[in-house]
Amino acid sequence: MIERERRLWRNSPADAILLGLSIAQFAVTIALAALTPDGLWWRLGSAALVVAMITYSVLIVNHMFVHQPWFADDRLNKVVSLMISANIAQSAMAYHLSHVRNHHRYNNDRKHDGVTADFSSTYRYSRDDDHAPLFRYLAYSLAASIREFAGTVASLRRLCGVGPRETTLRALATRHPVRRASELSQVRYDRLAQLAFTALIGVLSWQWLVMCYLPSVAVAFTLVNVQNYYRHFGAEPESRYANSVSYYGRLYNRLTFNDGYHQEHHLRPTTHWTRLPKVAEQYQEQLEEAGRVVSPVPPVIGFLDTGRVSRVAERSAATRATQ
Numbered sequence: 001m002i003e004r005e006r007r008l009w010r011n012s013p014a015d016a017i018l019l020g021l022s023i024a025q026f027a028v029t030i031a032l033a034a035l036t037p038d039g040l041w042w043r044l045g046s047a048a049l050v051v052a053m054i055t056y057s058v059l060i061v062n063h064m065f066v067h068q069p070w071f072a073d074d075r076l077n078k079v080v081s082l083m084i085s086a087n088i089a090q091s092a093m094a095y096h097l098s099h100v101r102n103h104h105r106y107n108n109d110r111k112h113d114g115v116t117a118d119f120s121s122t123y124r125y126s127r128d129d130d131h132a133p134l135f136r137y138l139a140y141s142l143a144a145s146i147r148e149f150a151g152t153v154a155s156l157r158r159l160c161g162v163g164p165r166e167t168t169l170r171a172l173a174t175r176h177p178v179r180r181a182s183e184l185s186q187v188r189y190d191r192l193a194q195l196a197f198t199a200l201i202g203v204l205s206w207q208w209l210v211m212c213y214l215p216s217v218a219v220a221f222t223l224v225n226v227q228n229y230y231r232h233f234g235a236e237p238e239s240r241y242a243n244s245v246s247y248y249g250r251l252y253n254r255l256t257f258n259d260g261y262h263q264e265h266h267l268r269p270t271t272h273w274t275r276l277p278k279v280a281e282q283y284q285e286q287l288e289e290a291g292r293v294v295s296p297v298p299p300v301i302g303f304l305d306t307g308r309v310s311r312v313a314e315r316s317a318a319t320r321a322t323q
Contacts, residue, residue, distance in 0.1 A: 007072055011272045015070040018061050018257070022080065025053045025061075025087045029197075029213075033204040036212065047212040047219075054220035055300075057087045058095075059227055060256050066096040068272050081190055086197035089217045090148065091190035093183060097172040104269045107243045108232040119168070122232050131233055131312065134226070134303070141225040142218065149217075152191050160191035223300060230302025231262050234293050234312045240267065241283065241290035245299065252298050262299070263292055 009015055029050060036046040062084050069077040081092040088095070098119060106118035116124045125140040126132035132140075155163060162169050162184045173183045202209045236242045247253075247260040261276035268279050280287070297304045 010070060010072045011068055012274055014274060015064075015068075018064055019070060019080065021061055022057070022083055022087060025057055026083055028053065029087070030200070030204070033201045033208050033213070036205070036208055043208070043212050046208070047216045050213060050216035051219045051223070054088060054217060055223045055227075057084070058220065058224045060259055062088050062092055062095060063099075063259070064257060064273055066092060066100055067269060078186060078189070081186060082193035085190035085194045089194060089198070089220075090145075091152075091187050091194065093186040093190050094169060097169055097183070097187075100269070101172045104266070107237055107266060108235065109237050120228055121237075122229050123237075131229075134229055137229055138222055138225050142222055145221045146218075152194065155191060156195065160188045160195070162187050226302070227300045230295070230299040230305070233302060234308045236290075236292075239290055239292070241286045242292035245293045245295050245302075246280075247295040247298050249298065260298070263287065 032046045032050065036042055065077075065080065065084060070080065071077050084092040103118055103120050106116070106121070108121045108123070109116050109118050110121075110123050111126070111129055118124070120141075122131045122137060123129070124132065125137050131137075151166070152160070155161065162173075164170075169184075169187065173180045198209070198213075201213055230245065232244050235244050241263070244262045244266045246263040249260060253260045257273045258276040259273075261280055264276050264279040264283070265271070267283060268276075271279055293308060295302060295305050295308070303309065
């Protein structure tokens with residue numbers, strides 16, 4: 001039995017929990033589209049649940065999957081990628097390329113010659129060389145997500161293939177010919193799954209699609225960007241041991257599969273979520289010496305960490321005065 005589990009799961013049978021959450025979200029979303037009664041409060045409750053599911057899926061389930069796919073057989077991982085893409089309203093493979101190949105390479109870098117190499121950097125949309133203000137970052141990031149969704153819809157004319165003008169995805173795909181073809185093909189299949197899922201929702205209830213689902217996707221993407229912002233706000237991009245922010249609340253990390261160990265995740269991005277506390281122990285001395293930021297609250301409510309917000313504001317004001 002143990003030998004079978006090892007052949008099935010690439011890292012740990014505990015990933016079955018994440019798989020179960022993915023299947024549950026897929027089924028619950030369809031049920032909500034088909035069964036949500038008319039009425040403001042029913043729709044608001046339904047939309048709130050969808051926001052929670054998509055946000056959690058992007059930040060936790062999909063994030064774990066793109067770093068460490070669950071199955072030993074890549075064919076199973078490709079099937080799971082389709083379901084996750086439907087759940088998060090974007091291609092899981094495209095997320096892998098932008099997050100693993102870009103974000104974890106440049107680690108929320110500051111601007112150089114007016115731009116950041118990290119597409120999700122908190123410095124990217126600033127008017128100066130500091131973090132962009134939160135609402136400016138959220139507005140520009142949401143606009144980018146809307147453009148991506150529109151581009152996915154437009155790609156239907158080429159059966160959702162990655163077009164020649166999608167230079168970012170093409171640049172992030174591996175150079176190895178066989179693997180490159182596989183990655184770009186997976187983006188196509190993910191997009192088809194995403195759009196087919198959206199079409200199914202529209203068939204079940206176009207009113208629910210327009211009034212609940214699509215607004216929920218926009219709100220969920222905004223919460224994802226809030227989380228990303230406070231995972232890096234006030235950190236030092238140049239320091240390997242202080243370029244992101246961790247949160248060690250026990251309940252949060254139990255519910256999010258150790259997502260709070262974000263500095264540790266940046267140190268060892270390929271480490272399975274079950275072993276991240278060990279990484280914290282392994283690098284404890286270096287982390288303490290680096291003077292890194294440790295948040296007293298989960299990143300999605302990082303604005304409540306008023307001490308950090310004040311320190312960053314004071315430092316920014318001092319920098320501008322010097323300049």
